[in-house]
Amino acid sequence: MKYAVFSDIHGNAYAFEAMINSLHGEKIEGYLFCGDIVGYYYQAERIVEAFKQLPNFLAVRGNHDEMYLRALSDIESRNAAIEKYGSSYNKPDAFTTEYIQSLPEFITTNIGNFNIAMLHGSYSSPLSGRIYPDSPLDMLPLEYDFLFIGHTHYQMTRLCPKNCQIINPGSLGQPRDGKGFAYCIIDFIKGEIDRRFVDFDISPLFDEIAERDSGMPYLSDVLNRGRD
Numbered sequence: 001m002k003y004a005v006f007s008d009i010h011g012n013a014y015a016f017e018a019m020i021n022s023l024h025g026e027k028i029e030g031y032l033f034c035g036d037i038v039g040y041y042y043q044a045e046r047i048v049e050a051f052k053q054l055p056n057f058l059a060v061r062g063n064h065d066e067m068y069l070r071a072l073s074d075i076e077s078r079n080a081a082i083e084k085y086g087s088s089y090n091k092p093d094a095f096t097t098e099y100i101q102s103l104p105e106f107i108t109t110n111i112g113n114f115n116i117a118m119l120h121g122s123y124s125s126p127l128s129g130r131i132y133p134d135s136p137l138d139m140l141p142l143e144y145d146f147l148f149i150g151h152t153h154y155q156m157t158r159l160c161p162k163n164c165q166i167i168n169p170g171s172l173g174q175p176r177d178g179k180g181f182a183y184c185i186i187d188f189i190k191g192e193i194d195r196r197f198v199d200f201d202i203s204p205l206f207d208e209i210a211e212r213d214s215g216m217p218y219l220s221d222v223l224n225r226g227r228d
Contacts, residue, residue: 001112002027003056005169006183007034007120007150010064011041011088012173015181016050018200019172028185030055030111034150035062035120035127037100039081040174040219042088042208048099061103062120062150063127068092069100086213112188114145121151131166133158146186155182157193167193176225 004023009016031054038044051057064085071078071089081089105126107118122129130152131137137160147166154177155170170182180197187194202223209219 001029001188003030003032003111003186003188004028004183005032005148005167005186006172007169008036008153008171009047009173010036010039011044012205013043013046014200014202014205015173015198016047018198019183022198031057032118032148033059034118034148034169035060036064036150038068038088038096039064039085040088041205042212044096045093048096058107058109058118059103060107060118060120061100061105061127065100065103066127069097072097086216086219114188114191115143116146116148117144118148120149153177155179155195174222176222178225
């Protein structure tokens, strides 16, 4: 029973579609998404459309997803998001908005014989908390077999006391750890983790950035981190 686990797409449909294409021919029974559909890049609506076709799909809301919702009704929040993260916040669409509004911040469920939890940040702060490889783990719950997280854009697996595994699949849309556009496969029969990366033609995304946010070189620079 294999599930694909991914996080932090940030509107990068090219990376998402590369992941889906890479899984053709494999028996993937479900998908887990740890938050941040939106922010930085521009194809959130296309991603949400694809999400609705995935089998056994579970997703949580991320901090940028929450920011996107705030930008709908608060012009100051919208302007601040645009100034810091680019024009993807400029025109929220109703389709993406409705979908994000439906997402919870925290999910617990059973898959196979495993008890899992999923959130974007940390147990104490589901939207914006951060768990890094060296973060203390004494305040984390131990009643789960797997705790799936995102937010830091760093791929990570840590084993807690009583064998609770914390897994960050890395960022599929905007990696920052130099490892690449990342996701992982979890075998919920064997309890095994297979860390994976996708390669794709990134030039269309660079073209979109040049057209829409030419004054924000960071949006391109971060995508090249660790690629040289």
